[in-house]
Amino acid sequence: MDAVERLEAILREFPVAVDLGARDGAFARALKLSDAAGKVGLLIETDLSAAMLAGRDTVRVAADEEQLPFADNSLDLVVSTLALHWTNDVVGTLVQIRRALKPDGLFIGALLGGSTLTELRQVLLEAEAQVTGGAAPRVSPFADASDAAGLLQRAGFALPVADVDRVTVRYPHIFALLADLRAMGETNAPAEHAGRSLRRAVLERAAQLYAERFSGPDGKITATFEILTLTGWAPHERQQKPLPRGSAKTHLGDALAAIRAKDEGEA
Numbered sequence: 029m030d031a032v033e034r035l036e037a038i039l040r041e042f043p044v045a046v047d048l049g050a051r052d053g054a055f056a057r058a059l060k061l062s063d064a065a066g067k068v069g070l071l072i073e074t075d076l077s078a079a080m081l082a083g084r085d086t087v088r089v090a091a092d093e094e095q096l097p098f099a100d101n102s103l104d105l106v107v108s109t110l111a112l113h114w115t116n117d118v119v120g121t122l123v124q125i126r127r128a129l130k131p132d133g134l135f136i137g138a139l140l141g142g143s144t145l146t147e148l149r150q151v152l153l154e155a156e157a158q159v160t161g162g163a164a165p166r167v168s169p170f171a172d173a174s175d176a177a178g179l180l181q182r183a184g185f186a187l188p189v190a191d192v193d194r195v196t197v198r199y200p201h202i203f204a205l206l207a208d209l210r211a212m213g214e215t216n217a218p219a220e221h222a223g224r225s226l227r228r229a230v231l232e233r234a235a236q237l238y239a240e241r242f243s244g245p246d247g248k249i250t251a252t253f254e255i256l257t258l259t260g261w262a263p264h265e266r267q268q269k270p271l272p273r274g275s276a277k278t279h280l281g282d283a284l285a286a287i288r289a290k291d292e293g294e295a
Contacts, residue, residue, distance in 0.1 A: 029055060030193075030257060031107050031136045035064035042105035042134065043069040048125070049093055049111020050075050051213075053084050068105065075111075093121050098128040105129075108137040110255075113170055122183035132264035135185065141192060141254035142172045147242045148205065148234075148251065152226075155234035159227065166226065176256045185260030186267055193255045198248040202235045205251050 032055070035042075047055045050073035059065055075081050078090040091097050093108075093115050106125050115121045118139075125135055149167040156163040171179065176190035199205045209215055243249045261267060 029058040029109065031055060031109055031138065032058045032062045032064055034136055034257075034259065035059070035067060035105075036062060038064075038067070038134070041067045041069070044072070044103050045070065045105035045107065046072045046074060046098065046103055046128075048074055048096075048106055048108040048137075049114075050088075051080050051111070053086065055107055055109055056084075056086060094124075096121075096124045096128055100127045101130045103128050103130065104133050106133070106135045106137075108135075108139075110138055110140065112137055112139040113168070118171060119179055119182050122179060122185070126184050126260075126262055129262035131262055132267065133262040135180075135258070135260050135262075137258045139256050139258070140170045141176070141256040142170045143194065143252050143254040144170050146252055147238065147249070148202070151202075151234045151237040151241070152230070155237055156226070156230045159230045159233055170254070171256060173254060173256055176258055180258055180260040183260075184263070186263045187259075187261050189259040191257045191259075193257070195253045195255065197251045197253060198244070199251060200248055202231070202238045202249060205249070 045068045047053075050056065053073060056071060056073060059068060059071070070087060072087045072089055073081060073084070074089045074091040074093075076090070076092055081088040081090060089097060093111060094117060106129060108125075112118055112121060122135075122137075125137075129135065145167050149165075152166040153163045156166070173190075173192045176192070177188045180188035180190070199208070238249050239247070
């Protein structure tokens with residue numbers, strides 16, 4: 029798991045940590061088997077669903093990601109893997125996380141980005157418009173990759189970093205993709221189409237469009253998943269800070285000229 033690998037590279041300990049949106053405990057299992065296991069003391073697993081937390085020998089708290097039950101300056105680490113895209117107010121949740129962290133506390137979060145399921149989004153909108161004369165959003169909105177680091181800055185984090193990974197998964201047909209999303213608990217739930225289930229004719233037309241536009245030579249369709257990984261620190265006076273404007277001792281042009289001269293000499 030990427031969050032665990034990032035912790036392995038950080039030379040410090042985290043006495044109190046929270047896995048926000050722990051689901052089936054994948055982070056805790058990966059952490060236990062990693063070199064970072066000794067860096068994390070108490071790990072508190074939270075999830076909106078108490079049933080998801082049942083049956084595990086860990087400290088567990090049923091909690092809404094948008095109403096965190098933790099006191100300010102009480103946590104050393106907060107990790108969230110593929111849960112924050114379900115929140116209605118991502119920035120508001122990030123603000124709560126930053127407040128709950130101690131100064132120089134770390135947040136690592138992975139959430140689905142805007143290109144996720146772009147193929148499914150396109151064909152469902154077009155199919156429903158063709159069959160019914162109107163369309164409702166059938167794929168949840170996701171955070172834009174270009175705004176990822178800005179989310180952390182708006183929430184008050186220091187040293188924000190955002191990475192983007194795109195994964196392409198192949199399925200025999202659209203119905204296999206939809207079945208996989210249901211099994212993952214990732215079916216869409218926007219208020220705009222409450223009570224409006226997809227008609228069979230819409231799904232059949234969407235399957236046709238998907239196969240026509242997003243299938244390979246073997247007939248399998250592709251589905252894109254974009255994962256945004258955000259890393260930020262609660263502000264602290266000992267953290268790195270940018271130098272004051274005008275304090276540079278070397279002109280940028282001179283530095284670039286030296287690099288070019290070196291490259292030409294090596295050539």
